[in-house]
Amino acid sequence: MSPSRRNRTGMVVLAGALAAVLPLSACGGVGAARGASAGGGSALTTMGFGFPDEIATTRVDAFKKAHPGVRLTVNQGQFDEQAFLSAVASGNPPDVVYLDRQLIGTYAARGAIQPLDDCVAEEGIPMSDFYPAAQEQVKLNGKWYGVPEFYTSIILLVNDKAAKDAGVDPASIDTSDWGALAALAKKMNKVSGGRIERFGFYPKLPEFLPLWAKANGADLLSEDGKTSRLDDPKVAEALDYANGLLDDQGGWTKLKAFTDTFDYFGEKNPIAEDQIGMMLTEQFLVTSLASTSPDAKITVLPFKDRQGNPVTMVGGNAWVVPKGAKHPDVACQWIKTMTSAGTWIAAAKARAAKRAQEGKPYPGTFTANAKADQAIFSQIVKPSGHKPYDDATKTILSVQDKGFVVPQSAAAAEFRTAWIDAATRVMQGRQDAKAALSQAQQEAAKALQAAAG
Numbered sequence: 001m002s003p004s005r006r007n008r009t010g011m012v013v014l015a016g017a018l019a020a021v022l023p024l025s026a027c028g029g030v031g032a033a034r035g036a037s038a039g040g041g042s043a044l045t046t047m048g049f050g051f052p053d054e055i056a057t058t059r060v061d062a063f064k065k066a067h068p069g070v071r072l073t074v075n076q077g078q079f080d081e082q083a084f085l086s087a088v089a090s091g092n093p094p095d096v097v098y099l100d101r102q103l104i105g106t107y108a109a110r111g112a113i114q115p116l117d118d119c120v121a122e123e124g125i126p127m128s129d130f131y132p133a134a135q136e137q138v139k140l141n142g143k144w145y146g147v148p149e150f151y152t153s154i155i156l157l158v159n160d161k162a163a164k165d166a167g168v169d170p171a172s173i174d175t176s177d178w179g180a181l182a183a184l185a186k187k188m189n190k191v192s193g194g195r196i197e198r199f200g201f202y203p204k205l206p207e208f209l210p211l212w213a214k215a216n217g218a219d220l221l222s223e224d225g226k227t228s229r230l231d232d233p234k235v236a237e238a239l240d241y242a243n244g245l246l247d248d249q250g251g252w253t254k255l256k257a258f259t260d261t262f263d264y265f266g267e268k269n270p271i272a273e274d275q276i277g278m279m280l281t282e283q284f285l286v287t288s289l290a291s292t293s294p295d296a297k298i299t300v301l302p303f304k305d306r307q308g309n310p311v312t313m314v315g316g317n318a319w320v321v322p323k324g325a326k327h328p329d330v331a332c333q334w335i336k337t338m339t340s341a342g343t344w345i346a347a348a349k350a351r352a353a354k355r356a357q358e359g360k361p362y363p364g365t366f367t368a369n370a371k372a373d374q375a376i377f378s379q380i381v382k383p384s385g386h387k388p389y390d391d392a393t394k395t396i397l398s399v400q401d402k403g404f405v406v407p408q409s410a411a412a413a414e415f416r417t418a419w420i421d422a423a424t425r426v427m428q429g430r431q432d433a434k435a436a437l438s439q440a441q442q443e444a445a446k447a448l449q450a451a452a453g
Contacts, residue, residue, distance in 0.1 A: 030119040030321045030328040043071040044330045047087075048079030048098035048317075054354055055365060058347040063337040070330055084322070088112050093322035096331035101137035101148060101318045105225065105412030108145040109451055113320040115143040119332035126371075129341060133314040133403040134368040140408050146318030147335045148368035152282045153312045153399055154211055155392075160297040162188045162198060162277035170299035173278065175215070176308040178241055182248065188277030189249045196250050196258045202279035203242040206423030210406050211280070211313040212238040215305040220419055225409030226452065228444035230419055230437045240433040243426050252427040267292050282315070283396045287363050290389050294360045300392035302399045314403035316368055344372035348380050361386040363393045366400075373400075410451035411444075418444040 051057050051074070064072065079099045087093040097113075107113045120127055127135060130148055138146035156175060163170040166187035175181055181201070188200030203212070210220050218234035221227070229235065246252050262270045265288045270276040272293045280303060289296055302310035319335040321328050337343055348365045355362040361384035367373055377397060383390050409415060422440035425431045431439070 030114050030116050030325075030332055042069060042327055042330050043073070044096065044327055044334055045073045045075065045094045046096050046098065046334075047075050047084060047094040048077070049074060050076035054350040055347045058350045059338050059343045062343045062346060063334055066337060067330070067333060085112065088322050088324060091324050093324050095321070095325045095327045096334050097320050097322055098149070098317055099320060101134070101146065101316055102406070102416055103413050104138055104145050104318060104320065105140050105408040105410055106414065106451075107320070108140045108143075109410035111323055113145055113322055114325070114328065115145060116147065116321065116332070116335075117144055119321070119328075119335065120144050120147075123332050123336045125336050125339070129371040130368050131314070131370050131400065131403070133405050134316065137314075137316075137405050137408055138318050140410065146320045147339050148316055148318045149339060150284075150316045151366050151368040151373075151400065151403075152284060152315040153366070153396055153403060154208065154280055154303060155283055155286070155312065155396060155399065156278060156301040156303050157271070157276075157281050157286060158278040158299040158301060159271050159274065159276055160299055160388075161274055162200070163299070166277070171301070173299075173301060174304060174308075175301075176304040176306050178306065182241075182245060185245055185277070186248055191250055196254055198275055198277055199255060199258060200249050200277040201245055202255075202259070202276055203245050204280045205239075205242050205246065205427055206420045208280055208313065209235075209239060209242070209419055209423045210404075211303065211311070212242045214311055214313070214404060215303070216241075217306070219406075221407050221409065221415065223407055225407040225412075226448060228415065228418075228441055228448060230422070230444055231441040233434075236433040236437050239423060239426055239437065243423075243433065246427060252429075264288070265292065269293060271296055271298060283366060286389070286392050286396070287365075290361045290363050290386070291355070291358075294386055294389070296388065298388045298392070300388075300395045302395060302402075310399050310402045312399045312403045314405050339367075339369060341369050341372040341375065344369055345375050345380070348372075348376045352380050352382075360384075361389040363389045363396075366396065373397075409448060411447040414447035414451075415444050418447065 084097060125147060131151055134148035134151055138144060138148055158170045158173060160170045166184060168184060185201035190198035213220055213235045216234045216238040218232045220230055220235065222229060246255055262275065264285060269289065269292060271289060286300055303312060305311045319338060321331045325331055344367045351365055352362045362381060364377055364381045381393060418440040422436040425436045426433050
């Protein structure tokens with residue numbers, strides 16, 4: 001599977017681990033008035049963040065320059081749910097945490113993270129600068145619980161060689177025609193001796209089930225985040241179709257064994273190695289390919305619903321402040337710096353300069369801050385001479401305002417586990433779509449009811 005697929009071990013135990021965390025009584029939560037100023041030897045400890053590139057280091061350097069008196073400790077590595085919850089329960093959490101926005105509702109409802117309303121007001125964080133879909137993901141019951149970072153959109157990435165082998169112009173591929181899409185997937189697929197050599201179309205189940213459902217006219221959860229709609233027949237139809245794509249091309253078991261060998265972010269990525277015909281993927285894979293495979297022959301297209309309208313599912317991480325953080329004031333200042341338009345623009349300039357020096361295209365840095373993006377794509381991103389990537393940037397930008405999210409809820413993590421597990425059971429052949437989603441509906445309804453109580 002793609003590295004975007006979350007390790008769900010923490011989600012399975014999340015409800016039990018959170019039982020030890022008491023809800024907050026404060027209304028506003030984190031604010032500069034709640035602790036000492038950033039000067040005078042204050043400290044800040046982070047979790048879930050690292051220094052993989054100049055996008056990170058440029059922004060961290062901006063914070064250090066603005067707050068030279070802060071003793072900064074960056075605990076590099078991926079966010080670890082169990083370690084995080086244990087730290088909160090023990091009363092010794094990090095000051096600021098970088099995590100998936102999909103988890104915020106559950107953590108907020110159980111009191112593991114603090115409201116940021118005071119932080120937003122006192123530091124003057126302009127939340128209106130952020131894309132509406134990203135804003136939705138960091139709010140619960142009218143309160144801010146996080147500030148969003150990147151803005152991840154889902155697009156269709158086509159390997160031009162595979163399309164041409166199938167006798168199709170890559171630019172003509174239309175995901176709104178499910179019958180034609182399934183037929184094309186079979187044509188692109190290559191199997192030899194019972195082994196997959198090229199997977200025609202990777203629909204990215206289970207994690208993209210909400211996108212397939214949306215394309216079929218259904219939402220997994222009500223807009224207010226309180227009512228599960230996993231038993232909607234349109235959701236079952238979408239899951240049955242997407243899983244059928246897998247079955248027609250060799251089945252999930254063979255696909256998983258195949259994709260587990262992929263080096264998505266290296267020079268021998270599945271496009272360069274002709275291992276994928278086309279796939280639904282986050283746009284950051286395209287920006288990675290620009291570095292590892294600048295001469296790749298690719299076409300990036302919008303994913304369309306069955307009525308022919310572009311649609312994308314939005315995701316990304318956010319900064320939150322845990323319950324019991326010892327330096328919430330400094331955490332607030334960190335959050336403001338890391339997500340501000342000015343800091344993002346500086347980071348984008350650093351990335352553009354590096355790519356120019358390497359002679360590689362720079363498709364852009366896609367942030368959750370719409371004000372930053374406006375500057376990045378009007379002032380910094382320039383035609384590179386690599387047409388596939390220049391066109392990709394245009395496509396990605398064109399779908400950003402078509403984005404939707406699974407509504408935030410007080411049982412966000414539990415709800416996600418229910419539908420992920422349902423789709424997985426179908427892919428493994430253990431249940432059909434209707435039965436799996438019926439079971440998931442019961443699990444989700446129970447979790448939502450418990451959270452509401």
